[in-house]
Each structure stands twice: as C-alpha cells, then as structure tokens.
Amino acid sequence: MPTSPIRTVEISDDTIRLGQFLKLADLAEDGTHARELLEDGEVEVNGRPEARRGRQLVDGDVVAVDGQRVRLAARS
Structure with missing residues (x-):
C-alpha cells in the first residue's frame, strides 16, 4: 500500500x-x-504504536491514522 504524503498542522504552543x-x-x-x-x-507516533491519549507531542512528531500522516509544526 503506498504511503500518503505528510500533511503539516501548526500549533500555537x-x-x-x-x-x-x-x-x-x-x-x-x-x-x-x-x-x-x-x-x-x-x-502511530513517529512510526510506533501509541495508546496514550495524554502523550505530549512536540515539533516534528508525525502522527499516522489509517494511512493519513500528519506532522506537527510548532509556530516560532
């Protein structure tokens, strides 16, 4: 199955x-x-399964669900 392009989502923190x-x-x-x-x-977070809803994500982390991948970008 081909991987989808990584989309970027910015956060304010x-x-x-x-x-x-x-x-x-x-x-x-x-x-x-x-x-x-x-x-x-x-x-998945950065290619590893993750089950903790409270896991802290930081700039550059990639979250994947059902073939969709999204990179977190913290605004500078």
Missing part, C-alpha cells in the same frame, strides 16, 4: 496532547473517536 492533536488534525471527529482510535491500536 510548543507541545500538544495526542488526543487534542488528533481532533485538530481532523484525524478524529471528537474526543470519543480519538479515544476509540487509541484503544483500538490505530494510532
């Missing part, structure tokens, strides 16, 4: 929690959907 980022990046419809994605093992 230096860090963001994974659950919040899933919603911001339109990878999850809402908090409940984000939790379900994480519980079902469908989320």
Whole structure:
C-alpha cells in the first residue's frame, strides 16, 4: 500500500496532547473517536504504536491514522 504524503498542522504552543492533536488534525471527529482510535491500536507516533491519549507531542512528531500522516509544526 503506498504511503500518503505528510500533511503539516501548526500549533500555537510548543507541545500538544495526542488526543487534542488528533481532533485538530481532523484525524478524529471528537474526543470519543480519538479515544476509540487509541484503544483500538490505530494510532502511530513517529512510526510506533501509541495508546496514550495524554502523550505530549512536540515539533516534528508525525502522527499516522489509517494511512493519513500528519506532522506537527510548532509556530516560532
């Protein structure tokens, strides 16, 4: 399966929690959907499975869900 291009989403802070980022990046419809994605093992951060909704993401982290990849960019 070919990989999709990486989309970039900017945040106004230096860090963001994974659950919040899933919603911001339109990878999850809402908090409940984000939790379900994480519980079902469908989320990867930097190529590794991640199940912690509270995981702190930083500039450059790449989050993947169902073939969609999004890079976090902290505004300078």
